Amino acid sequence: MKISTKGRYGLTVMIELAKRVGDGPVSLKTIAQDNNLSEHYLEQLVPPLRNAGLVRSVRGAYGGYMLAKDSKEITAGDVIRILEGPITPVEGIEDEEPAKQALWMRIRDAVKDVLDTTTLDDLSKHGEDDSQEPYMFYI
Template identity: 50%
Template sequence: MQLSTRGRYGVRAMFELARRYGQGPVPLREVAEAQQLPENYLEQLMAPLRKGGLVQSVRGAQGGYVLARSPRQITVADIVRLLDGPIGPETDQEATGTPSVADPVWEAVRQAITDVLEGTTLDDLVRQAEERQRRGYMFYI
């Protein structure tokens, strides 16, 4: 399984909004610059994130985007599901209708991935980034 660009960029954009949570709307241009992402692509990602209830848009000169909920209440799984669909690999039975001996492996892989993504909130990502920064590490999300 490979996470799509939509999912990866969506998590990075949401991280930036979480990092600035409580500071008011963040213009998409600033999100793009801070995360080194194409602004045009981010515009396409914001619509499903807004419709999915994860962000709100604020119009006007001081407009931009804000998280619709606290960073503690938004998991990486929430973002990935909205942008990429179901998490993890399909079993052979799901993909072809024919069960195989490998199906339990694919189910275990999917559950492990789901557990990590559901167990990681935007707040966790922000705290981890702050800790790395305190230690002097360069990082990219």
């Protein structure tokens, strides 16, 4: 399974909003500048997140975006599914032999478990405590 820039940058937006809870609306321009990302690209990612009820927009000169739910209630899996679609390591696993099907399903379930048990609150606070190691993934 490969997560595209859509999922990665969307997760970045959501983490930045989680870090700034209580600060009022945050502009995409600010998030883009702080993370060296394209503001135009981020503008394309927010509508599906807003339509799904994860963010809300505030209009006006001091407008921007805010989380629509508590950061402890939004998982990385929520964001990835909205922007990337279903989490599946292999297309058409029903056509595979049973041993391979079982492997692909175990991989899918492991990835889903990590994504669905990691909240925006976890991600926004990660690294604040020096005792925490950064998330590292090895294959």
